[in-house]
Amino acid sequence: MEFAIVDIETTGGAPKYGGITEIAVLIHDGESIVREYQTLLNPEQAIPTYITGLTGIDNFMVRHKPTFSDIQEDLWELLDGRVFVAHNVSFDYGFLREAFLKVGKELKTPKLCTVRLSRKVYPGMGSYSLGRLCESQKIQIEARHRAMGDAKATAILFDRMIKSDYQIINQSLKKNTGEAFLPPNFPHSKFREIPTACGVYYMLDERSKVIYVGKAINIRERFKNHFSGELLPNLKQKLKTEVFDLKWELTGSEFMALLFETLEIKRLWPKYNSALKRPKRLLGLFHYEDNSGYGRFQVAKITKFFKPVESFFSMEEANSFLKTGIETYGLCPKLCGLRKVNCDPEEDLSCNGACSSTEPPKEYNKRVTEFMEKIRESQKEILIKLDGRNPNETAYCMFESGMLSRFSYLENDRVSDDIPSQLNPVAQVPETYYLLRQFIHQISAEQIMVLESSKSNL
Numbered sequence: 001m002e003f004a005i006v007d008i009e010t011t012g013g014a015p016k017y018g019g020i021t022e023i024a025v026l027i028h029d030g031e032s033i034v035r036e037y038q039t040l041l042n043p044e045q046a047i048p049t050y051i052t053g054l055t056g057i058d059n060f061m062v063r064h065k066p067t068f069s070d071i072q073e074d075l076w077e078l079l080d081g082r083v084f085v086a087h088n089v090s091f092d093y094g095f096l097r098e099a100f101l102k103v104g105k106e107l108k109t110p111k112l113c114t115v116r117l118s119r120k121v122y123p124g125m126g127s128y129s130l131g132r133l134c135e136s137q138k139i140q141i142e143a144r145h146r147a148m149g150d151a152k153a154t155a156i157l158f159d160r161m162i163k164s165d166y167q168i169i170n171q172s173l174k175k176n177t178g179e180a181f182l183p184p185n186f187p188h189s190k191f192r193e194i195p196t197a198c199g200v201y202y203m204l205d206e207r208s209k210v211i212y213v214g215k216a217i218n219i220r221e222r223f224k225n226h227f228s229g230e231l232l233p234n235l236k237q238k239l240k241t242e243v244f245d246l247k248w249e250l251t252g253s254e255f256m257a258l259l260f261e262t263l264e265i266k267r268l269w270p271k272y273n274s275a276l277k278r279p280k281r282l283l284g285l286f287h288y289e290d291n292s293g294y295g296r297f298q299v300a301k302i303t304k305f306f307k308p309v310e311s312f313f314s315m316e317e318a319n320s321f322l323k324t325g326i327e328t329y330g331l332c333p334k335l336c337g338l339r340k341v342n343c344d345p346e347e348d349l350s351c352n353g354a355c356s357s358t359e360p361p362k363e364y365n366k367r368v369t370e371f372m373e374k375i376r377e378s379q380k381e382i383l384i385k386l387d388g389r390n391p392n393e394t395a396y397c398m399f400e401s402g403m404l405s406r407f408s409y410l411e412n413d414r415v416s417d418d419i420p421s422q423l424n425p426v427a428q429v430p431e432t433y434y435l436l437r438q439f440i441h442q443i444s445a446e447q448i449m450v451l452e453s454s455k456s457n458l
Contacts, residue, residue, distance in 0.1 A: 001030060001083060001169075002027060002028065002029050002030070002081075002082045002083070003027070003028040003029075003030070003082060003083045003085045003112070003158070004025055004026075004027055004028075004078055004079050004082040004083065004084055004085065004109075005025070005026040005027075005028055005085045005086070005151055005154055005155045005158060006023070006024070006025050006079075006084060006085065006086045006092050006093075006096070006151065007023075007024050007086060007087070007092065007147045007148070007150040007151035007154060008020050008022065008023045008024075008092050008095055008096070008147055009021045009022040009023075009051075009055050009057060009145070009146065009147050010043070010051075010095055011043050011045055011046070011047050011048060011051055012048055012050075012051050012327075013328070013442065014254075014442055015094040015095045015097070015098035015099075016098055016253065016254075016387070017442060017444065018043075018095065019041075019043025019044055019045045020041050020043055020068060020095055020096075020099060021040065021041055021043050021047060021051075021055070021057045021062055022038075022039070022040050022041060022055075022057060022146065022147040023037075023038070023039060023041060023071075023075070023096075023147055024036075024037065024038040024147035024148040024150075024151040024152075025037040025038075025075070025078050025079070025151070026151050026152065026155045027078065027082070028085075028155060028158065028159065030162070032159075033155060035078075036148075037074070037075075037078055038147060038148045038151075039065070039066065039071060040057065040061060040062050040065040041062065041065055041066060041067065041068055041071070042062045042063065042064075042065045042066065042067050043062065044067055046059060047059050047062070048330065049330070049352075050330035050349075050350060050352055053352055054145050054349055055145045055146060056145075056146070057146075068099045068102075068103070069103055072099075072100065072103050072105070075096075076100070076105060079096070079107065079109055080109065081109070082109065083109065083110045083111070083112055083169075083173070084107075084109045084110065084111045084112070085111075085112045085113075085114065085154070085158055086111075086113065086114065086154065087113070087114045087115055087130045087150070087154045087157075088113065088115050089111045089112065089113035089114075089115075090113070093107070093111055094217075106196075108196070110173055112169065112172055112173070114130075114154055114157055114158055114161070115128050116172070117158070117161050117168060117172065118133055118157065118161065120168055121161045121164060121165060121168065122136070122137075130150060130153060130154065130157075131144065131346065133157060134153050134156075134157065137157065137160065139153055139156050139157060140153075141153040182227060183227060183239070183240045183241070183242075183243045183244075184240070185206070185243065185244045186243055186244065186245070186246070190245070190246065191220070191223075191224075194219055194220040194223055194246060194248070195219055195220065195248065195250065196218045196219065196220050196221065197218070197219065197250050198216065198217045198218070198219075198250065198251055198252065198253060198254055198256075198257050199215070199216070199219055199248050199249050199250040199251045199257055200213065200214070200215050200248065200249050200251060200257055200260050200261045200264060201213070201214055201215075201216065201219050201222070201223060201246055201247070201248040201249075202246065202247045202248065202264075202268075202270075203239060203243045203245075203246055203270075203272075204243070204244060204245040204246065204247065205242045205243070205244055206242075206244045208244075208245065210268050210270050211239075211242060211243070211270050211271055211272050212239060212243075212270050212271075212272040212273060213261060213264050213265050213268060213270050213273055214226075214261065215251075215254075215257040215258055215260070215261035216257070217254050217257075219248050223246060226239060227239070227240055235272060238272065239272065250389045251389065251395070252386060252387040252388045252389045252390075252393075252395055252409075253386045253387045253395065255386060255435070255439045255442075255443070256386050256387075256395050256397070256407075258435050258439075259397065259404055259407070259432055259435055262429060262431045262432055262435065263404075263426055263427070263429070263432075266427065266429055266431075282301060282302065282312070282313065282314075283299055283300065283301060283302065283311065283312045283313070283314070283315060283318050284299070284300060284301070284302040284306075284307075284308025284309075284310065284311050284312070285297055285298075285299055285308050285309050285310040285311070285312070285318060285321070285322070286298050286299075286300060286306060286308050286309065287309050287368075287372065289365075290335075292357065292361060293361035293362075293365070294332075294335055294354055294361045294364060294365070295335070295361075295364070295365045295368035295369075296335045296336070296337070297322065297335070297336045297337055298337045299312070299315065299318040299319070299322070299337060309372060309375055309376075310375050310437065313434075317434065319338065320438070321437060321438060322336050322337070322338060323338070324438060324441055324442075325371050325441060326338070326350050327350055328371075328441040328442065329367040329368075329370055329371045329441070330350045330351075330352065330367055331350060331351075331364075331367060331368065331371065332348075332350070332351040332352075332354040332355045332364070333348050333350070333351060334351070334355040335354055335355055335364075339355075342355045342356050343355050343356075352364070371441070374440055374441050375437075375440070377440065377448065377450070378399075378402060378436055378437055378440040379402055380450050380451075381398075381399065381400050381401075381450070381451040382398070382399050382448055382449065382450055382451060383396060383397070383398050383399075383419060383420065383448070383449040383451055384396070384397045384398075384399070384443060384447055384448055384449075385446075385447045385448075385449070386447065388409050388410075388412075389409060392411060392412055392413075393409050393410060393411050393412060394409070394410055394412055394415070395407065395408075395409050395410075396408060396409075396410060396419055396422075396423055398420055398423055398451070399432070399436055400428070401433075402432075402433040402436055402437070403428040403429065403430065403432050403433045403436075404426060404428065404429075404432035404436070405425065405426065405428055406420065406423035406424060406425050406426060407423055407424065407426065408422060408423045408424050410422055420451070
């Protein structure tokens with residue numbers, strides 16, 4: 001058995017929208033490293049300044065480097081047939097799987113995560129980040145946040161773990177198949193038919209009645225996790241007893257899967273989906289500039305005297321929204337009200353020093369303004385263009401007052417100038433408003449069309 005130990009650097013964001021700037025692969029034969037591969041890549045998109053600050057990789061360094069398409073055959077030969085190993089494997093694997101899909105290949109290799117392995121081999125640690133693990137094991141990282149430096153450190157860590165307990169590899173790989181955990185009434189052949197693509201899935205009982213609806217970026221992996229994970233043990237046991245079949249609908253994108261899942265839960269009201277109740281608006285996100293000129297955000301109760309830039313139904317929802325904004329726009333957690341003390345450069349990678357006044361207010365506030373503009377944009381009547389279920393179609397979603405009002409998958413050669421009139425109406429539910437607010441930062445400007453007078457076109 002051979003292992004491909006991988007580390008990548010990216011432009012940030014989700015795999016569908018981010019690009020790869022550097023990759024390193026080390027081939028381990030179970031005893032030692034037998035092959036190395038490393039290259040910078042042109043991500044075919046701009047590298048954000050905060051990413052350059054983290055990795056040292058800037059636009060100038062990669063402008064004449066190969067693209068992923070240029071190296072995909074060599075990389076495929078390195079990965080195919082080997083166990084894919086990475087620290088937080090879902091991140092690296094997700095980016096590479098998406099990159100291969102764009103060149104017509106589907107990456108399907110066994111995966112091992114050194115974060116999960118280290119939790120078993122080194123239990124009780126406060127943090128399982130690569131930096132903390134290497135510090136505890138006295139492993140020197142030659143170039144932190146560069147692909148080969150992190151890959152070599154991961155390889156040393158992996159080598160020590162498998163040599164201390166090789167059975168942990170077999171146990172982890174066996175668990176990753178998921179088939180040992182399938183419900184007793186669910187056929188194994190059906191499990192192998194489940195797609196690894198993004199979509200909505202329906203669990204059915206012995207009478208073919210839908211008892212649970214869910215969404216997933218990878219439907220097969222998500223279905224497996226229902227029965228192999230530790231979360232919600234009571235629900236897991238009930239589903240394991242009652243699930244006889246599974247159906248699914250591919251959606252083309254995670255955002256479309258979330259929207260469709262919400263509509264289907266409202267339509268079918270399956271007994272094992274939590275009831276979606278509309279809460280009262282209690283909290284608001286407020287923006288102001290402090291005495292030093294830095295833009296700040298604060299979550300507080302809404303009053304009649306001050307208008308928030310956005311409203312929420314719980315502190316949990318507000319914090320989740322802010323964290324997405326922080327990661328997307330490189331904002332400072334302290335200036336967004338999520339930290340009480342100045343940021344730690346190792347933990348808060350998005351902060352470029354605004355909280356310690358090392359980043360000028362003017363430069364920081366540019367990103368604050370981008371965040372604010374994206375929020376305002378999500379509150380208008382808009383039409384959003386998303387990936388379809390295949391290369392020949394596109395998904396179009398229309399939002400009125402922030403809620404999904406119409407959507408359809410349209411074939412690319414049949415899209416008219418009046419797109420709203422081609423979309424099917426849906427019942428407007430508040431939950432789609434929350435989803436739009438969470439995802440608007442991940443959607444590019446080219447995908448969004450502001451509708452000036454959409455109602456007159458319907």
